[in-house]
Every structure is written in C-alpha cells, then in structure tokens.
Amino acid sequence: MKHTGIDYEAVFQALPAAAAxxxxxxxxxxxxxxxLRASGRTRGQIVGRYMFEVFPDNPNDPAASGTRNLQASLLRVAATGERDAMALQxxxxxxxxxxxxxxxxxxxxVNAPVVDADGRVALVLHRVEEVTELIRARGGRSGGDRTRALEAELYTRARELQEVNERLRRAHAREREVALSLQSAMLPAPGPLGRRGAVRYQPAVGSLNVCGDWYDLAELPGGRFAVAVGDVVGHGLTAAGVMGQLRSAxxxxxxxxxxxAAALDALGLYARSVDGAESTTVLQxxxxxxxxxxxxSSAGHPPPVLLHADGTVEFLDRATDPPLGARFEHxxxxxxxxxxxxxxTLVLYTxxxxxxxxxxIDIGLHRLADCLGRHGQADADTLADTLLAEMIxxxxxxxxxxxxxxRL
Incomplete structure (x- = not known):
C-alpha cells in the first residue's frame, strides 16, 4: 500500500462519515x-485533547450514559484489537x-483498531453517524409529540440493551474470576527447577479467552525433570476443568x-474420554x-526454544505430531x-x-528468537519478565x- 501513490490523509479528510x-x-x-461539522468544533478545539474532556456527558441529565458507554467500547477495542459496533447512543x-x-x-x-507492524493496536478509529434528524423525521407530520415518543422509545430500547450487555459483562467477569482462581490453584510452583527456573501465566484481556493454557513440572528418577506446556481449545470454567484433568493425567x-512420546501416547488415549479435550496441543x-x-515430543504445539551457551537460537521442531484427538485411530x-x-536456556510457551x-506465525517466532538473542544472558526470572514485556x-x-x- 505504500507504493500506490494514494494520499490516504486526503482520503481520510474526504470521508463523508464523521471519523476520528x-x-x-x-x-x-x-x-x-x-x-468537525458534526461536532461544531474546530480542529484546534479537538486534536491533542482527551475525548471526554471535549465531549463530556450532559450534567443536566442524571441518566446520561454516553460517556461511560463510549469510553468502555473504545478501551475494549484498544485492549482486544476487536471491532465494536455500538447500539444507538x-x-x-x-x-x-x-x-x-x-x-x-x-x-x-463504530470503533475499530488500527494496528502497527507488530500487530499491536496503535490507534482506534472512531466512526460515528449522527441519526438525530432521522429519528425526528420518523415522527412524520403529526407533530412533536410523536417525535418525542419515538425518541423516548428508541432511547429506552438502547438503555435496555446496554443494561443487558452490562449484566452479561458482569457474569463473564465473575466466571473469569472463578476460572482464574481454579487455574491458579491447579498450576504448580517452580519447585523442581529451583532458582534456575521461572514460570509465568498471563491471562487474556477480556472475560472470555482465559484458562485453557497450562504448564507442569515433575521430578523424575535419576536426577531428571520433566517440563510440559499445553493449550486447551475453549475458555472459562469449561476450559479450566479440562485443563486440570489433562495436566494431572x-x-x-x-x-x-x-x-x-510415550507420555503423550497415554495422554492421547485418556483425552478421548474427556469432553472438550480434542484439538488440545501439548509439548512434553x-x-x-x-x-x-x-x-x-509435541502434539501440535509451537516449538520450544533452546538458547545455546554461545547465543545460538534453536527451535526444537523435529518431533511434532497432530494435536490430541486429531487422528481417527491411535x-x-x-x-x-x-x-x-x-x-x-530452554523456553517453553503457549x-x-x-x-x-x-x-x-513465523513473524512471532522471529520476534521471540530476537528477544532471546538480546536478553538471553539474564537470570530466569528476569528473562521471563522481559519476554512477557516485549512479546505481549x-x-x-x-x-x-x-x-x-x-536455565540448564
């Protein structure tokens, strides 16, 4: 798109819909x-200022909720990278x-994310259509009473929808809290690794896409130890329950x-009897x-990374099979x-x-290799924190x- 010769700033300014x-x-x-035309403001009154400082809620209307609803939508888009078409406001x-x-x-x-080259949300595009005249016109020629009645009905319906959405949000938030607590109770501390290891779990932003990932650590005979990571398809309490069963197994x-490989063979057979376990990816x-x-051995999971002492980064991808339940026969x-x-240093992740x-996905793998190459000499805890800070x-x-x- 950089070489098309199109002046996108001119296109943005020429859009018939109001956009910020x-x-x-x-x-x-x-x-x-x-x-600017829709808001009745000049560019100098808007650009560079906080949105709700320029356009606060009407202080004379105790039921006004426009600021709260719009702010929640914009912040949700900025956090999740998901487009959000709002109800009439x-x-x-x-x-x-x-x-x-x-x-x-x-x-x-309508609010939509604008992402940068790394896939991070850099800006939020806020496009708004004013429908005030349309609502008033729907009142026809019978006068202002019908117009005001229609306005009141639409406003009431919009408020009802917002209240339903708020109840759903609170229910999802409660489920998220319970699921995260359940998951935290099931995931182990880095005991077998001692000071040379670090574990981290970072929940997803939002109330749904959480609690399918896990890690596990186990001491084995002969001074060996096992490290595993896995990712259950699904979210919330259901995923947390499946995760707990598979991790324990x-x-x-x-x-x-x-x-x-033999451990994953046994897990694959067990997973056939667990609802919701199909398509789970695991690395042992x-x-x-x-x-x-x-x-x-990997069941469809992203490859672990071995950072050698000389700084060479090696992705361990020579033993990858399909996820659990992906084959009709064992x-x-x-x-x-x-x-x-x-x-x-060995790094496992979801x-x-x-x-x-x-x-x-190769871009993300390259980003991981680059981060390890620059920070790989740090201790395990510092490296874990740095990876999350740079990669998320x-x-x-x-x-x-x-x-x-x-740390090996």
Missing part, C-alpha cells in the same frame, strides 16, 4: 472534516456558542512412561542434566533428542506469546499465555 483517530488512552490524534453536545446549552443528539458509533504419565520435555540432553507419537552445554491476529502487546493479548524458562 484516537490514541489508546483516548486522546484525539486527528479528525476529518465531517467530524443518545449523547448530548454542548453548543460551543452558548455554554451551558446542550443539544439532544443521537449517534450510531500427563503429570502422572510422564513419571512412569518411557520418555515424552524431559531434561537430563547428567547427559545434558533434552528429549521432547498412532504412536515420535520424540527427538538434542544436546546442550552448561549455560544454555501460542499467546507469539501469535498475533492477521500475522504469520502493551494493551494485553486476546489469548492467555503460559511461559516456562529453564
């Missing part, structure tokens, strides 16, 4: 001419020529199985510090082994760390993320 570009903290970055506007005089106005807003299997590793080897899984030297909407968008991610860092 907002920063993620809701400061006006730019507005088009239609927005009554949002009165103060007459700039008559301070204290508020004009009753009705609007139909794999933790038991890896203690008695002959290697990671066994680390032997005496022989200095990592043995691994087929034994494969495993591979890689050697390491003292000072190496896809929330690397995947971005509308972005090829500033407004949070729409998928939860589990992360395990092990």
């Amino acid at each position: 570009l907002l920063t993620t903290d809701l400061m006006y970055a730019d507005v088009n001419e239609a927005y 009554r949002y009165d506007v103060e007459d700039p020529d008559r301070p204290g005089h508020w004009e009753e106005r009705y609007w139909s807003p 794999l933790s038991a299997a890896v203690r008695v199985a002959d290697g990671p 590793t066994v680390i032997d510090c005496d022989s200095r080897t990592v043995t691994y 087929v034994p899984r494969i495993q591979a082994e890689v050697a390491f030297s003292e000072g190496a 896809d929330g760390l690397i995947e971005r909407r509308h972005e090829d 968008p500033p407004g949070g991610n729409t998928d939860d993320t589990a992360l395990v860092v092990v």
Whole structure:
C-alpha cells in the first residue's frame, strides 16, 4: 500500500462519515472534516485533547450514559484489537456558542483498531453517524409529540440493551474470576527447577479467552525433570476443568512412561474420554542434566526454544505430531533428542506469546528468537519478565499465555 501513490490523509479528510483517530488512552490524534461539522468544533478545539474532556456527558441529565458507554467500547477495542459496533447512543453536545446549552443528539458509533507492524493496536478509529434528524423525521407530520415518543422509545430500547450487555459483562467477569482462581490453584510452583527456573501465566484481556493454557513440572528418577506446556481449545470454567484433568493425567504419565512420546501416547488415549479435550496441543520435555540432553515430543504445539551457551537460537521442531484427538485411530507419537552445554536456556510457551491476529506465525517466532538473542544472558526470572514485556502487546493479548524458562 505504500507504493500506490494514494494520499490516504486526503482520503481520510474526504470521508463523508464523521471519523476520528484516537490514541489508546483516548486522546484525539486527528479528525476529518465531517467530524468537525458534526461536532461544531474546530480542529484546534479537538486534536491533542482527551475525548471526554471535549465531549463530556450532559450534567443536566442524571441518566446520561454516553460517556461511560463510549469510553468502555473504545478501551475494549484498544485492549482486544476487536471491532465494536455500538447500539444507538443518545449523547448530548454542548453548543460551543452558548455554554451551558446542550443539544439532544443521537449517534450510531463504530470503533475499530488500527494496528502497527507488530500487530499491536496503535490507534482506534472512531466512526460515528449522527441519526438525530432521522429519528425526528420518523415522527412524520403529526407533530412533536410523536417525535418525542419515538425518541423516548428508541432511547429506552438502547438503555435496555446496554443494561443487558452490562449484566452479561458482569457474569463473564465473575466466571473469569472463578476460572482464574481454579487455574491458579491447579498450576504448580517452580519447585523442581529451583532458582534456575521461572514460570509465568498471563491471562487474556477480556472475560472470555482465559484458562485453557497450562504448564507442569515433575521430578523424575535419576536426577531428571520433566517440563510440559499445553493449550486447551475453549475458555472459562469449561476450559479450566479440562485443563486440570489433562495436566494431572500427563503429570502422572510422564513419571512412569518411557520418555515424552510415550507420555503423550497415554495422554492421547485418556483425552478421548474427556469432553472438550480434542484439538488440545501439548509439548512434553524431559531434561537430563547428567547427559545434558533434552528429549521432547509435541502434539501440535509451537516449538520450544533452546538458547545455546554461545547465543545460538534453536527451535526444537523435529518431533511434532497432530494435536490430541486429531487422528481417527491411535498412532504412536515420535520424540527427538538434542544436546546442550552448561549455560544454555530452554523456553517453553503457549501460542499467546507469539501469535498475533492477521500475522504469520513465523513473524512471532522471529520476534521471540530476537528477544532471546538480546536478553538471553539474564537470570530466569528476569528473562521471563522481559519476554512477557516485549512479546505481549502493551494493551494485553486476546489469548492467555503460559511461559516456562529453564536455565540448564
């Protein structure tokens, strides 16, 4: 698009619909001419200022909720990267020529993310159509009484819809809180790793896409230890319940199985009897510090990363099979082994760390390798925090993320 010769700033200004570009903290970055006409403001009165400082709610209307509803929508778009078409809003506007005089106005807003090259939300596009005249025109020629009745009915319906949405939001928030508490109780502390390991879990932004990711740590005979990560398809309490069953089953299997592949074989057979376990991705590793080897097997999971002591980054992708339940018949899984030297670092993660909407997964893997190359010499805790800080968008991610860092 950079080489088309199109002047996109001119296109933005020529749009017939009122449009504004907002920063993620809701400061006006730019507005088009239609927005200035609709608002009755000049560019100098808007650009560079906080949106709701310019357009607050009508202080004379105790039921006014335009600011609260619009702010919630804009912040949700900035945090999740999801487009949001709002219900009809009554949002009165103060007459700039008559301070204290508020004009009753009705609007139909749509808010959409504008992402940067890294897939992070950089701006929010706020497009709004004023429907005040349409609502009044629907009253016909029978006079103002019919117009006011129609306005009141539409306003009431919009308020009812907003109340329903608010109840749903609160219910989802309660489910999120319970699911996160359940998950926190099931995920282990980094005991077997000691000071050389760090674990992190970062929930998704929003109330739905949480609680499908997990990690597990297990001490094995012979001074070995096992590290696993997994990702259940689904969200909320259902995903948390499935996650708990699969994590416990794999933790038991890896203690008695002959290697990671055999442990995933046992988990795959068990998963056939667990509703909601199909398509789960899992990675199991066994680390032997005496022989200095990592043995691994993957059921459709993103590859772990081995940062060698010399700074070389290696993705362990030589033992990848389909996710759990993806095959109609059971087929034994494969495993591979890689050697390491003292000072190496192993990183296991779930896809929330690397995947971005509308972005090829290789870009996220390259971003991870680059971050490890720059910060790989830090201790495990510092490296884990740095990975989350650099890899997760500033407004949070729409998928939860589990992360395990092990100094070898």
